[in-house]
Amino acid sequence: MTNLKIGGVPEHFNYPWYTTLKNKEYNKQNINLRWQDYPGGTGAMCKALRNGEVDIAIVLTEGIIKDIAAGNPSKIVQTFVQSPLIWGIHVGAKSTFKNSKDLEHATIAISRFGSGSHLMAIVNAYNQGWDISKLKFKVIGNLQGGIDALTNGEADYFMWEHFTTKPLVDNGTFRRIADCPTPWPCFVIAVRNEVLENNFNEVKKVLDIINNETKDFKKTKNIDKILAERYEQQLEDIQEWLKITEWNAGKPITKNIITRTQNKMVQFNVIDEKKNSSSFIKNMYI
Known part of the structure; x- marks a missing residue:
């Protein structure tokens, strides 16, 4: 065996x-x-x-x-x-951000450097025409870490797979303000x-x-x-x-x-x- x-x-x-x-x-x-x-x-x-x-x-x-x-x-x-993969762009329920264009100078929760949540945040920033060198990241480990960081204000937005996070949108933990599909x-x-x-x-x-x-x-x-x-x-x-x-x-x-x-x-x-x-x-x- x-x-x-x-x-x-x-x-x-x-x-x-x-x-x-x-x-x-x-x-x-x-x-x-x-x-x-x-x-x-x-x-x-x-x-x-x-x-x-x-x-x-x-x-x-x-x-x-x-x-x-x-x-x-x-x-x-x-x-x-x-x-x-359809990546949802999520903010906390009480966040004042309304759409993805507002997020240029916001802090991004990522599971770790080199992860999908990190790389797709860069893709999204590029799509928006932002200066990628000025992006600010907060490493949070996993989805639960993302929930915690957005709830307690340690980070402003978090990208994770749209359907996996849908229950968190439904129950009011997150607000999804946009989607960003992978170009591959x-x-x-x-x-x-x-x-x-x-x-x-x-x-x-x-x-x-x-x-x-x-x-x-x-x-x-x-x-x-x-x-x-x-x-x-x-x-x-x-x-x-x-x-x-x-x-x-x-x-x-x-x-x-x-x-x-x-x-x-x-x-x-x-x-x-x-x-x-x-x-x-x-x-x-x-």
Whole structure:
């Protein structure tokens, strides 16, 4: 039995992993795949990949590209969710800010530097025409940290996935003043280089299983009700999310996608320079 550790955010995007683990599909292939939730998001998972806490991670495209460019010894093996991620821009319920243009000099809550909440705050600032060098950040760790920082006034706004934070908007904890979609596919699967060298076939089996699950995931009976209940979401919100979310059922990631994403990231001053796109990816489908 091969032991592999995998990490991801505890959000509805990753429910297909929960299903395949519950059904012991990896065990049937002689793989003991153990899941670890990372509420801190992509920044926390990049760190976990670097220090060997996880072997595989479901991470935001922009975060892992930035971290591999900075020396993370991992490769992207495929896109997991090919549709953009919709980032809500949130302020505290009692905040005086009314729209995103008011936020130019405000303090931004981010889970950690290099995380999606950090990088997308830069993308949003670029879209607004602000001076990115003057952005002010407050590191808060995770979603609960964001709630605390906006409630007690340590930060002014916080960007997190629109549907995950919708219950907090509904209950009056946050006010969402705008959305900012990613200009690239949102989630990819990254694997440590050492694991790819030693367990290539096992990683390929893991991908085959999850891709088979996501291929017809939206057709699962009552999936909207299941997800709404599990993630404490309104049924209509989950139905809307399912409409706009597309998984990638096994197509290899292309150098073109990495190049286009790097071009955007250089434009947004998120990375200093482009690197050879083939150095970011491992093709599992040769």
